[in-house]
Amino acid sequence: MTQLTVIDESGSHSFGQVGFGELGVSSDDFARATGWSLKPEGLCKGEICVPVRDTAAMSNGAQIDVAEFARVTGRNMVIDASRNVMAMGEQASIRAASMATLDAPNFTLPDINGNLVSLRDFANRKKLILAWSSW
Amino acid sequence: MKEWATKEPLSYPVLIDAMHIVADLYGIVNVPAALWIDENDKIVRPADSTPASDMWRSFSGVDSAVHHDLLRRWVRHNELTMDADAVRSFQVLPTSEVQQARLHRRIAVSLHESGDESGALEHMDKAEQLAPHDWTIRRGNMPLRGVDPFGEKFMEFVGEWSAAGSPGFKLGTGRETK
Structure with a gap:
Protein backbone atom coordinates (compact mmCIF):
# COMPACT_ATOMS: atom_id res chain seq x y z
CA MET A 1 0.00 0.00 0.00
CA THR A 2 1.29 3.48 -0.87
CA GLN A 3 2.14 5.54 2.19
CA LEU A 4 0.85 9.10 2.24
CA THR A 5 2.72 11.59 4.44
CA VAL A 6 0.55 14.36 5.88
CA ILE A 7 2.36 17.25 7.59
CA ASP A 8 0.56 19.68 9.88
CA GLU A 9 1.40 21.73 12.98
CA SER A 10 1.44 18.57 15.10
CA GLY A 11 4.13 16.96 12.92
CA SER A 12 4.33 14.31 10.19
CA HIS A 13 1.76 11.55 9.96
CA SER A 14 2.02 8.50 7.71
CA PHE A 15 -1.15 6.86 6.37
CA GLY A 16 -1.86 3.97 4.03
CA GLN A 17 -3.35 5.67 0.98
CA VAL A 18 -6.69 4.28 -0.20
CA GLY A 19 -8.71 4.85 -3.37
CA PHE A 20 -11.16 7.43 -2.12
CA GLY A 21 -11.25 11.00 -3.40
CA GLU A 22 -7.98 12.84 -4.04
CA LEU A 23 -6.02 11.79 -0.92
CA GLY A 24 -8.02 9.04 0.74
CA VAL A 25 -6.96 7.53 4.06
CA SER A 26 -8.70 5.48 6.76
CA SER A 27 -11.09 7.68 8.76
CA ASP A 28 -10.03 5.96 11.99
CA ASP A 29 -6.30 6.49 11.30
CA PHE A 30 -6.97 10.14 10.44
CA ALA A 31 -8.96 10.69 13.66
CA ARG A 32 -6.19 9.07 15.73
CA ALA A 33 -3.50 11.28 14.14
CA THR A 34 -5.32 14.61 14.02
CA GLY A 35 -8.30 14.37 16.40
CA TRP A 36 -10.74 15.21 13.56
CA SER A 37 -13.64 12.90 12.71
CA LEU A 38 -16.82 13.18 10.65
CA LYS A 39 -20.00 13.22 12.76
CA PRO A 40 -23.65 14.01 11.87
CA GLU A 41 -23.02 17.67 12.87
CA GLY A 42 -19.92 17.96 10.65
CA LEU A 43 -16.17 17.56 11.02
CA CYS A 44 -15.44 17.61 14.74
CA LYS A 45 -12.40 17.84 16.97
CA GLY A 46 -13.34 17.93 20.64
CA GLU A 47 -15.94 20.64 21.12
CA ILE A 48 -15.30 22.28 17.74
CA CYS A 49 -17.36 21.26 14.70
CA VAL A 50 -17.15 22.56 11.12
CA PRO A 51 -20.24 22.08 8.93
CA VAL A 52 -19.74 19.91 5.85
CA ARG A 53 -21.99 20.60 2.88
CA ASP A 54 -20.90 17.74 0.65
CA THR A 55 -20.49 14.83 3.06
CA ALA A 56 -20.16 12.31 0.23
CA ALA A 57 -17.08 14.11 -1.13
CA MET A 58 -15.51 14.16 2.35
CA SER A 59 -15.97 10.58 3.41
CA ASN A 60 -17.58 7.25 2.55
CA GLY A 61 -17.58 6.33 6.24
CA ALA A 62 -14.48 4.17 6.49
CA GLN A 63 -12.35 6.55 4.44
CA ILE A 64 -11.80 10.31 4.38
CA ASP A 65 -10.26 12.58 1.72
CA VAL A 66 -7.50 14.67 3.36
CA ALA A 67 -7.51 17.20 0.48
CA GLU A 68 -11.27 17.76 0.88
CA PHE A 69 -10.70 18.02 4.65
CA ALA A 70 -8.16 20.82 4.10
CA ARG A 71 -10.50 22.66 1.71
CA VAL A 72 -13.54 22.45 4.00
CA THR A 73 -11.61 23.49 7.12
CA GLY A 74 -10.12 26.47 5.24
CA ARG A 75 -6.52 25.32 5.42
CA ASN A 76 -3.68 26.19 3.06
CA MET A 77 -2.26 23.10 1.43
CA VAL A 78 0.51 21.93 -0.83
CA ILE A 79 0.18 18.51 -2.44
CA ASP A 80 3.06 16.68 -4.12
CA ALA A 81 1.07 13.83 -5.65
CA SER A 82 4.08 12.24 -7.33
CA ARG A 83 5.87 11.91 -3.97
CA ASN A 84 2.77 11.09 -1.90
CA VAL A 85 3.21 13.96 0.51
CA MET A 86 0.98 16.86 1.49
CA ALA A 87 1.31 19.69 3.96
CA MET A 88 -1.49 21.79 5.39
CA GLY A 89 -1.20 24.94 7.45
CA GLU A 90 -2.81 28.17 8.50
CA GLN A 91 -3.90 30.88 6.07
CA ALA A 92 -2.14 34.22 6.51
CA SER A 93 -5.35 36.07 7.46
CA ILE A 94 -6.25 33.51 10.14
CA ARG A 95 -2.71 33.52 11.51
CA ALA A 96 -2.72 37.33 11.63
CA ALA A 97 -6.06 37.32 13.49
CA SER A 98 -4.83 34.81 16.06
CA MET A 99 -1.58 36.75 16.58
CA ALA A 100 -3.60 39.93 17.18
CA THR A 101 -5.38 38.33 20.17
CA LEU A 102 -1.95 38.13 21.90
CA ASP A 103 -3.03 34.76 23.30
CA ALA A 104 0.07 32.57 23.27
CA PRO A 105 -0.78 29.51 21.17
CA ASN A 106 0.28 26.17 22.60
CA PHE A 107 2.85 24.01 20.83
CA THR A 108 4.34 20.62 21.58
CA LEU A 109 7.83 19.72 20.41
CA PRO A 110 10.43 17.09 21.28
CA ASP A 111 13.37 18.06 23.50
CA ILE A 112 16.90 16.90 22.73
CA ASN A 113 16.14 13.53 24.37
CA GLY A 114 12.93 13.06 22.39
CA ASN A 115 10.56 13.85 25.28
CA LEU A 116 7.58 15.96 24.25
CA VAL A 117 7.33 19.38 25.92
CA SER A 118 4.40 21.82 25.63
CA LEU A 119 4.20 25.53 26.30
CA ARG A 120 1.21 24.75 28.55
CA ASP A 121 3.52 22.71 30.83
CA PHE A 122 4.66 26.14 32.09
CA ALA A 123 1.27 27.59 33.02
CA ASN A 124 1.18 30.42 35.59
CA ARG A 125 4.82 31.27 34.99
CA LYS A 126 6.60 33.91 32.97
CA LYS A 127 8.04 32.37 29.84
CA LEU A 128 10.93 33.49 27.63
CA ILE A 129 10.93 31.81 24.20
CA LEU A 130 14.33 31.89 22.52
CA ALA A 131 14.53 30.79 18.90
CA TRP A 132 18.03 29.94 17.71
CA SER A 133 19.85 27.61 15.38
CA SER A 134 22.77 25.28 16.01
CA TRP A 135 23.71 25.47 12.27
CA MET B 1 23.88 20.74 19.64
CA LYS B 2 23.07 17.94 22.11
CA GLU B 3 26.68 18.07 23.30
CA TRP B 4 26.37 21.77 24.04
CA ALA B 5 22.90 21.59 25.55
CA THR B 6 23.87 18.79 27.95
CA LYS B 7 27.28 20.14 28.97
CA GLU B 8 25.79 22.01 31.91
CA PRO B 9 22.55 21.05 33.62
CA LEU B 10 19.96 23.45 32.19
CA SER B 11 16.95 24.77 34.06
CA TYR B 12 14.96 25.11 30.82
CA PRO B 13 14.06 22.72 27.99
CA VAL B 14 15.78 22.87 24.58
CA LEU B 15 13.27 21.86 21.90
CA ILE B 16 13.82 20.80 18.29
CA ASP B 17 11.54 22.52 15.78
CA ALA B 18 12.59 21.13 12.38
CA MET B 19 9.30 22.21 10.75
CA HIS B 20 9.48 25.81 12.12
CA ILE B 21 6.13 25.53 13.92
CA VAL B 22 6.96 28.22 16.51
CA ALA B 23 8.11 30.64 13.79
CA ASP B 24 4.70 30.16 12.12
CA LEU B 25 2.69 30.57 15.35
CA TYR B 26 4.55 33.64 16.64
CA GLY B 27 5.83 35.46 13.56
CA ILE B 28 9.53 34.75 14.05
CA VAL B 29 11.39 35.74 10.88
CA ASN B 30 15.01 35.25 11.95
CA VAL B 31 17.22 33.78 14.66
CA PRO B 32 18.28 34.50 17.31
CA ALA B 33 14.93 35.86 18.46
CA ALA B 34 13.13 36.19 21.76
CA LEU B 35 9.55 36.78 22.82
CA TRP B 36 7.88 37.00 26.21
CA ILE B 37 4.72 35.27 27.46
CA ASP B 38 3.26 36.19 30.83
CA GLU B 39 1.66 34.09 33.61
CA ASN B 40 -1.73 34.29 31.86
CA ASP B 41 -0.30 33.03 28.56
CA LYS B 42 -0.51 36.47 26.97
CA ILE B 43 2.24 37.66 24.61
CA VAL B 44 3.70 40.76 26.27
CA ARG B 45 6.68 41.26 23.96
CA PRO B 46 6.66 40.16 20.31
CA ALA B 47 9.44 38.29 18.56
CA ASP B 48 12.52 40.42 17.94
CA SER B 49 16.20 39.98 17.11
CA THR B 50 17.79 39.36 20.49
CA PRO B 51 21.21 37.70 20.57
CA ALA B 52 22.41 36.26 23.88
CA SER B 53 25.82 37.90 23.53
CA ASP B 54 27.66 40.55 21.51
CA MET B 55 29.57 37.96 19.43
CA TRP B 56 27.95 39.20 16.18
CA ARG B 57 27.40 42.79 17.28
CA SER B 58 29.49 44.34 14.50
CA PHE B 59 27.44 42.39 11.92
CA SER B 60 23.95 42.75 13.42
CA GLY B 61 24.32 46.11 15.13
CA VAL B 62 22.39 44.74 18.12
CA ASP B 63 23.52 45.49 21.70
CA SER B 64 22.42 42.35 23.60
CA ALA B 65 22.47 44.14 26.97
CA VAL B 66 19.38 46.19 26.08
CA HIS B 67 17.16 43.11 25.91
CA HIS B 68 18.83 41.58 28.98
CA ASP B 69 18.04 44.68 31.04
CA LEU B 70 14.42 44.81 29.85
CA LEU B 71 14.06 41.11 30.63
CA ARG B 72 15.39 41.49 34.18
CA ARG B 73 13.02 44.41 34.84
CA TRP B 74 10.05 42.32 33.65
CA VAL B 75 11.00 39.18 35.59
CA ARG B 76 11.97 40.95 38.84
CA HIS B 77 9.65 43.96 38.88
CA ASN B 78 6.85 43.15 36.41
CA GLU B 79 7.84 46.22 34.39
CA LEU B 80 6.61 46.24 30.82
CA THR B 81 7.49 48.98 28.35
CA MET B 82 4.79 48.03 25.82
CA ASP B 83 1.03 47.89 26.11
CA ALA B 84 -1.08 45.44 24.08
CA ASP B 85 -1.48 47.80 21.12
CA ALA B 86 2.27 48.38 20.99
CA VAL B 87 2.89 44.62 21.03
CA ARG B 88 0.47 44.22 18.10
CA SER B 89 2.06 47.04 16.16
CA PHE B 90 5.48 45.37 16.37
CA GLN B 91 4.34 41.90 15.33
CA VAL B 92 5.45 40.76 11.88
CA LEU B 93 2.32 39.34 10.26
CA PRO B 94 2.75 36.67 7.59
CA THR B 95 1.87 37.09 3.93
CA MET B 155 26.40 36.95 2.06
CA GLU B 156 24.60 36.97 -1.32
CA PHE B 157 21.32 36.54 0.51
CA VAL B 158 22.16 39.34 2.97
CA GLY B 159 22.85 41.60 -0.04
CA GLU B 160 19.47 40.76 -1.63
CA TRP B 161 17.70 41.23 1.67
CA SER B 162 19.36 44.62 2.27
CA ALA B 163 18.53 45.74 -1.28
CA ALA B 164 14.88 44.84 -0.55
CA GLY B 165 14.90 47.26 2.39
CA SER B 166 15.87 44.75 5.14
CA PRO B 167 12.34 43.43 5.74
CA GLY B 168 11.93 41.69 9.07
CA PHE B 169 11.42 42.46 12.72
CA LYS B 170 9.93 45.90 13.36
CA LEU B 171 10.97 46.27 16.98
CA GLY B 172 14.76 46.53 16.86
CA THR B 173 15.55 45.98 20.55
CA GLY B 174 19.14 47.07 21.10
CA ARG B 175 19.68 47.99 17.47
CA GLU B 176 22.26 50.73 17.29
CA THR B 177 21.55 53.82 15.27
CA LYS B 178 25.11 54.32 14.03
Missing part, protein backbone atom coordinates in the same frame (compact mmCIF):
# COMPACT_ATOMS: atom_id res chain seq x y z
CA SER B 96 0.01 34.40 1.97
CA GLU B 97 3.26 33.71 0.15
CA VAL B 98 5.17 33.12 3.39
CA GLN B 99 2.46 30.75 4.69
CA GLN B 100 2.60 28.78 1.43
CA ALA B 101 6.42 28.82 1.53
CA ARG B 102 6.38 27.28 5.01
CA LEU B 103 4.39 24.32 3.64
CA HIS B 104 6.88 23.77 0.81
CA ARG B 105 9.72 23.96 3.33
CA ARG B 106 8.03 21.38 5.60
CA ILE B 107 7.66 19.03 2.63
CA ALA B 108 11.34 19.64 1.82
CA VAL B 109 12.36 18.75 5.39
CA SER B 110 10.24 15.59 5.28
CA LEU B 111 11.67 14.52 1.88
CA HIS B 112 15.23 15.35 3.06
CA GLU B 113 14.72 13.15 6.13
CA SER B 114 13.53 10.28 3.94
CA GLY B 115 16.55 10.67 1.62
CA ASP B 116 14.77 12.22 -1.39
CA GLU B 117 17.23 15.06 -2.01
CA SER B 118 15.94 16.04 -5.47
CA GLY B 119 12.39 16.28 -4.10
CA ALA B 120 13.65 18.32 -1.16
CA LEU B 121 15.50 20.72 -3.51
CA GLU B 122 12.40 21.21 -5.66
CA HIS B 123 10.33 22.24 -2.63
CA MET B 124 13.10 24.41 -1.17
CA ASP B 125 13.26 26.26 -4.51
CA LYS B 126 9.49 26.83 -4.43
CA ALA B 127 9.63 28.03 -0.82
CA GLU B 128 12.41 30.51 -1.66
CA GLN B 129 10.60 31.83 -4.74
CA LEU B 130 7.58 32.54 -2.53
CA ALA B 131 9.51 34.03 0.41
CA PRO B 132 12.88 35.27 -0.91
CA HIS B 133 13.55 37.58 2.06
CA ASP B 134 12.50 35.37 4.96
CA TRP B 135 15.59 34.27 6.87
CA THR B 136 13.92 31.19 8.36
CA ILE B 137 13.27 30.01 4.79
CA ARG B 138 16.34 31.19 2.87
CA ARG B 139 19.02 30.72 5.51
CA GLY B 140 17.11 27.89 7.18
CA ASN B 141 17.36 25.92 3.93
CA MET B 142 21.14 26.31 3.64
CA PRO B 143 22.09 23.36 5.89
CA LEU B 144 19.54 21.18 4.05
CA ARG B 145 21.19 22.17 0.75
CA GLY B 146 24.67 21.48 2.16
CA VAL B 147 25.44 25.21 1.84
CA ASP B 148 27.46 27.03 4.52
CA PRO B 149 25.02 29.33 6.38
CA PHE B 150 27.96 31.69 7.05
CA GLY B 151 29.49 31.46 3.56
CA GLU B 152 29.28 33.15 0.19
CA LYS B 153 25.63 32.17 -0.48
CA PHE B 154 24.69 33.65 2.86
Whole structure:
Protein backbone atom coordinates (compact mmCIF):
# COMPACT_ATOMS: atom_id res chain seq x y z
CA MET A 1 0.00 0.00 0.00
CA THR A 2 1.29 3.48 -0.87
CA GLN A 3 2.14 5.54 2.19
CA LEU A 4 0.85 9.10 2.24
CA THR A 5 2.72 11.59 4.44
CA VAL A 6 0.55 14.36 5.88
CA ILE A 7 2.36 17.25 7.59
CA ASP A 8 0.56 19.68 9.88
CA GLU A 9 1.40 21.73 12.98
CA SER A 10 1.44 18.57 15.10
CA GLY A 11 4.13 16.96 12.92
CA SER A 12 4.33 14.31 10.19
CA HIS A 13 1.76 11.55 9.96
CA SER A 14 2.02 8.50 7.71
CA PHE A 15 -1.15 6.86 6.37
CA GLY A 16 -1.86 3.97 4.03
CA GLN A 17 -3.35 5.67 0.98
CA VAL A 18 -6.69 4.28 -0.20
CA GLY A 19 -8.71 4.85 -3.37
CA PHE A 20 -11.16 7.43 -2.12
CA GLY A 21 -11.25 11.00 -3.40
CA GLU A 22 -7.98 12.84 -4.04
CA LEU A 23 -6.02 11.79 -0.92
CA GLY A 24 -8.02 9.04 0.74
CA VAL A 25 -6.96 7.53 4.06
CA SER A 26 -8.70 5.48 6.76
CA SER A 27 -11.09 7.68 8.76
CA ASP A 28 -10.03 5.96 11.99
CA ASP A 29 -6.30 6.49 11.30
CA PHE A 30 -6.97 10.14 10.44
CA ALA A 31 -8.96 10.69 13.66
CA ARG A 32 -6.19 9.07 15.73
CA ALA A 33 -3.50 11.28 14.14
CA THR A 34 -5.32 14.61 14.02
CA GLY A 35 -8.30 14.37 16.40
CA TRP A 36 -10.74 15.21 13.56
CA SER A 37 -13.64 12.90 12.71
CA LEU A 38 -16.82 13.18 10.65
CA LYS A 39 -20.00 13.22 12.76
CA PRO A 40 -23.65 14.01 11.87
CA GLU A 41 -23.02 17.67 12.87
CA GLY A 42 -19.92 17.96 10.65
CA LEU A 43 -16.17 17.56 11.02
CA CYS A 44 -15.44 17.61 14.74
CA LYS A 45 -12.40 17.84 16.97
CA GLY A 46 -13.34 17.93 20.64
CA GLU A 47 -15.94 20.64 21.12
CA ILE A 48 -15.30 22.28 17.74
CA CYS A 49 -17.36 21.26 14.70
CA VAL A 50 -17.15 22.56 11.12
CA PRO A 51 -20.24 22.08 8.93
CA VAL A 52 -19.74 19.91 5.85
CA ARG A 53 -21.99 20.60 2.88
CA ASP A 54 -20.90 17.74 0.65
CA THR A 55 -20.49 14.83 3.06
CA ALA A 56 -20.16 12.31 0.23
CA ALA A 57 -17.08 14.11 -1.13
CA MET A 58 -15.51 14.16 2.35
CA SER A 59 -15.97 10.58 3.41
CA ASN A 60 -17.58 7.25 2.55
CA GLY A 61 -17.58 6.33 6.24
CA ALA A 62 -14.48 4.17 6.49
CA GLN A 63 -12.35 6.55 4.44
CA ILE A 64 -11.80 10.31 4.38
CA ASP A 65 -10.26 12.58 1.72
CA VAL A 66 -7.50 14.67 3.36
CA ALA A 67 -7.51 17.20 0.48
CA GLU A 68 -11.27 17.76 0.88
CA PHE A 69 -10.70 18.02 4.65
CA ALA A 70 -8.16 20.82 4.10
CA ARG A 71 -10.50 22.66 1.71
CA VAL A 72 -13.54 22.45 4.00
CA THR A 73 -11.61 23.49 7.12
CA GLY A 74 -10.12 26.47 5.24
CA ARG A 75 -6.52 25.32 5.42
CA ASN A 76 -3.68 26.19 3.06
CA MET A 77 -2.26 23.10 1.43
CA VAL A 78 0.51 21.93 -0.83
CA ILE A 79 0.18 18.51 -2.44
CA ASP A 80 3.06 16.68 -4.12
CA ALA A 81 1.07 13.83 -5.65
CA SER A 82 4.08 12.24 -7.33
CA ARG A 83 5.87 11.91 -3.97
CA ASN A 84 2.77 11.09 -1.90
CA VAL A 85 3.21 13.96 0.51
CA MET A 86 0.98 16.86 1.49
CA ALA A 87 1.31 19.69 3.96
CA MET A 88 -1.49 21.79 5.39
CA GLY A 89 -1.20 24.94 7.45
CA GLU A 90 -2.81 28.17 8.50
CA GLN A 91 -3.90 30.88 6.07
CA ALA A 92 -2.14 34.22 6.51
CA SER A 93 -5.35 36.07 7.46
CA ILE A 94 -6.25 33.51 10.14
CA ARG A 95 -2.71 33.52 11.51
CA ALA A 96 -2.72 37.33 11.63
CA ALA A 97 -6.06 37.32 13.49
CA SER A 98 -4.83 34.81 16.06
CA MET A 99 -1.58 36.75 16.58
CA ALA A 100 -3.60 39.93 17.18
CA THR A 101 -5.38 38.33 20.17
CA LEU A 102 -1.95 38.13 21.90
CA ASP A 103 -3.03 34.76 23.30
CA ALA A 104 0.07 32.57 23.27
CA PRO A 105 -0.78 29.51 21.17
CA ASN A 106 0.28 26.17 22.60
CA PHE A 107 2.85 24.01 20.83
CA THR A 108 4.34 20.62 21.58
CA LEU A 109 7.83 19.72 20.41
CA PRO A 110 10.43 17.09 21.28
CA ASP A 111 13.37 18.06 23.50
CA ILE A 112 16.90 16.90 22.73
CA ASN A 113 16.14 13.53 24.37
CA GLY A 114 12.93 13.06 22.39
CA ASN A 115 10.56 13.85 25.28
CA LEU A 116 7.58 15.96 24.25
CA VAL A 117 7.33 19.38 25.92
CA SER A 118 4.40 21.82 25.63
CA LEU A 119 4.20 25.53 26.30
CA ARG A 120 1.21 24.75 28.55
CA ASP A 121 3.52 22.71 30.83
CA PHE A 122 4.66 26.14 32.09
CA ALA A 123 1.27 27.59 33.02
CA ASN A 124 1.18 30.42 35.59
CA ARG A 125 4.82 31.27 34.99
CA LYS A 126 6.60 33.91 32.97
CA LYS A 127 8.04 32.37 29.84
CA LEU A 128 10.93 33.49 27.63
CA ILE A 129 10.93 31.81 24.20
CA LEU A 130 14.33 31.89 22.52
CA ALA A 131 14.53 30.79 18.90
CA TRP A 132 18.03 29.94 17.71
CA SER A 133 19.85 27.61 15.38
CA SER A 134 22.77 25.28 16.01
CA TRP A 135 23.71 25.47 12.27
CA MET B 1 23.88 20.74 19.64
CA LYS B 2 23.07 17.94 22.11
CA GLU B 3 26.68 18.07 23.30
CA TRP B 4 26.37 21.77 24.04
CA ALA B 5 22.90 21.59 25.55
CA THR B 6 23.87 18.79 27.95
CA LYS B 7 27.28 20.14 28.97
CA GLU B 8 25.79 22.01 31.91
CA PRO B 9 22.55 21.05 33.62
CA LEU B 10 19.96 23.45 32.19
CA SER B 11 16.95 24.77 34.06
CA TYR B 12 14.96 25.11 30.82
CA PRO B 13 14.06 22.72 27.99
CA VAL B 14 15.78 22.87 24.58
CA LEU B 15 13.27 21.86 21.90
CA ILE B 16 13.82 20.80 18.29
CA ASP B 17 11.54 22.52 15.78
CA ALA B 18 12.59 21.13 12.38
CA MET B 19 9.30 22.21 10.75
CA HIS B 20 9.48 25.81 12.12
CA ILE B 21 6.13 25.53 13.92
CA VAL B 22 6.96 28.22 16.51
CA ALA B 23 8.11 30.64 13.79
CA ASP B 24 4.70 30.16 12.12
CA LEU B 25 2.69 30.57 15.35
CA TYR B 26 4.55 33.64 16.64
CA GLY B 27 5.83 35.46 13.56
CA ILE B 28 9.53 34.75 14.05
CA VAL B 29 11.39 35.74 10.88
CA ASN B 30 15.01 35.25 11.95
CA VAL B 31 17.22 33.78 14.66
CA PRO B 32 18.28 34.50 17.31
CA ALA B 33 14.93 35.86 18.46
CA ALA B 34 13.13 36.19 21.76
CA LEU B 35 9.55 36.78 22.82
CA TRP B 36 7.88 37.00 26.21
CA ILE B 37 4.72 35.27 27.46
CA ASP B 38 3.26 36.19 30.83
CA GLU B 39 1.66 34.09 33.61
CA ASN B 40 -1.73 34.29 31.86
CA ASP B 41 -0.30 33.03 28.56
CA LYS B 42 -0.51 36.47 26.97
CA ILE B 43 2.24 37.66 24.61
CA VAL B 44 3.70 40.76 26.27
CA ARG B 45 6.68 41.26 23.96
CA PRO B 46 6.66 40.16 20.31
CA ALA B 47 9.44 38.29 18.56
CA ASP B 48 12.52 40.42 17.94
CA SER B 49 16.20 39.98 17.11
CA THR B 50 17.79 39.36 20.49
CA PRO B 51 21.21 37.70 20.57
CA ALA B 52 22.41 36.26 23.88
CA SER B 53 25.82 37.90 23.53
CA ASP B 54 27.66 40.55 21.51
CA MET B 55 29.57 37.96 19.43
CA TRP B 56 27.95 39.20 16.18
CA ARG B 57 27.40 42.79 17.28
CA SER B 58 29.49 44.34 14.50
CA PHE B 59 27.44 42.39 11.92
CA SER B 60 23.95 42.75 13.42
CA GLY B 61 24.32 46.11 15.13
CA VAL B 62 22.39 44.74 18.12
CA ASP B 63 23.52 45.49 21.70
CA SER B 64 22.42 42.35 23.60
CA ALA B 65 22.47 44.14 26.97
CA VAL B 66 19.38 46.19 26.08
CA HIS B 67 17.16 43.11 25.91
CA HIS B 68 18.83 41.58 28.98
CA ASP B 69 18.04 44.68 31.04
CA LEU B 70 14.42 44.81 29.85
CA LEU B 71 14.06 41.11 30.63
CA ARG B 72 15.39 41.49 34.18
CA ARG B 73 13.02 44.41 34.84
CA TRP B 74 10.05 42.32 33.65
CA VAL B 75 11.00 39.18 35.59
CA ARG B 76 11.97 40.95 38.84
CA HIS B 77 9.65 43.96 38.88
CA ASN B 78 6.85 43.15 36.41
CA GLU B 79 7.84 46.22 34.39
CA LEU B 80 6.61 46.24 30.82
CA THR B 81 7.49 48.98 28.35
CA MET B 82 4.79 48.03 25.82
CA ASP B 83 1.03 47.89 26.11
CA ALA B 84 -1.08 45.44 24.08
CA ASP B 85 -1.48 47.80 21.12
CA ALA B 86 2.27 48.38 20.99
CA VAL B 87 2.89 44.62 21.03
CA ARG B 88 0.47 44.22 18.10
CA SER B 89 2.06 47.04 16.16
CA PHE B 90 5.48 45.37 16.37
CA GLN B 91 4.34 41.90 15.33
CA VAL B 92 5.45 40.76 11.88
CA LEU B 93 2.32 39.34 10.26
CA PRO B 94 2.75 36.67 7.59
CA THR B 95 1.87 37.09 3.93
CA SER B 96 0.01 34.40 1.97
CA GLU B 97 3.26 33.71 0.15
CA VAL B 98 5.17 33.12 3.39
CA GLN B 99 2.46 30.75 4.69
CA GLN B 100 2.60 28.78 1.43
CA ALA B 101 6.42 28.82 1.53
CA ARG B 102 6.38 27.28 5.01
CA LEU B 103 4.39 24.32 3.64
CA HIS B 104 6.88 23.77 0.81
CA ARG B 105 9.72 23.96 3.33
CA ARG B 106 8.03 21.38 5.60
CA ILE B 107 7.66 19.03 2.63
CA ALA B 108 11.34 19.64 1.82
CA VAL B 109 12.36 18.75 5.39
CA SER B 110 10.24 15.59 5.28
CA LEU B 111 11.67 14.52 1.88
CA HIS B 112 15.23 15.35 3.06
CA GLU B 113 14.72 13.15 6.13
CA SER B 114 13.53 10.28 3.94
CA GLY B 115 16.55 10.67 1.62
CA ASP B 116 14.77 12.22 -1.39
CA GLU B 117 17.23 15.06 -2.01
CA SER B 118 15.94 16.04 -5.47
CA GLY B 119 12.39 16.28 -4.10
CA ALA B 120 13.65 18.32 -1.16
CA LEU B 121 15.50 20.72 -3.51
CA GLU B 122 12.40 21.21 -5.66
CA HIS B 123 10.33 22.24 -2.63
CA MET B 124 13.10 24.41 -1.17
CA ASP B 125 13.26 26.26 -4.51
CA LYS B 126 9.49 26.83 -4.43
CA ALA B 127 9.63 28.03 -0.82
CA GLU B 128 12.41 30.51 -1.66
CA GLN B 129 10.60 31.83 -4.74
CA LEU B 130 7.58 32.54 -2.53
CA ALA B 131 9.51 34.03 0.41
CA PRO B 132 12.88 35.27 -0.91
CA HIS B 133 13.55 37.58 2.06
CA ASP B 134 12.50 35.37 4.96
CA TRP B 135 15.59 34.27 6.87
CA THR B 136 13.92 31.19 8.36
CA ILE B 137 13.27 30.01 4.79
CA ARG B 138 16.34 31.19 2.87
CA ARG B 139 19.02 30.72 5.51
CA GLY B 140 17.11 27.89 7.18
CA ASN B 141 17.36 25.92 3.93
CA MET B 142 21.14 26.31 3.64
CA PRO B 143 22.09 23.36 5.89
CA LEU B 144 19.54 21.18 4.05
CA ARG B 145 21.19 22.17 0.75
CA GLY B 146 24.67 21.48 2.16
CA VAL B 147 25.44 25.21 1.84
CA ASP B 148 27.46 27.03 4.52
CA PRO B 149 25.02 29.33 6.38
CA PHE B 150 27.96 31.69 7.05
CA GLY B 151 29.49 31.46 3.56
CA GLU B 152 29.28 33.15 0.19
CA LYS B 153 25.63 32.17 -0.48
CA PHE B 154 24.69 33.65 2.86
CA MET B 155 26.40 36.95 2.06
CA GLU B 156 24.60 36.97 -1.32
CA PHE B 157 21.32 36.54 0.51
CA VAL B 158 22.16 39.34 2.97
CA GLY B 159 22.85 41.60 -0.04
CA GLU B 160 19.47 40.76 -1.63
CA TRP B 161 17.70 41.23 1.67
CA SER B 162 19.36 44.62 2.27
CA ALA B 163 18.53 45.74 -1.28
CA ALA B 164 14.88 44.84 -0.55
CA GLY B 165 14.90 47.26 2.39
CA SER B 166 15.87 44.75 5.14
CA PRO B 167 12.34 43.43 5.74
CA GLY B 168 11.93 41.69 9.07
CA PHE B 169 11.42 42.46 12.72
CA LYS B 170 9.93 45.90 13.36
CA LEU B 171 10.97 46.27 16.98
CA GLY B 172 14.76 46.53 16.86
CA THR B 173 15.55 45.98 20.55
CA GLY B 174 19.14 47.07 21.10
CA ARG B 175 19.68 47.99 17.47
CA GLU B 176 22.26 50.73 17.29
CA THR B 177 21.55 53.82 15.27
CA LYS B 178 25.11 54.32 14.03
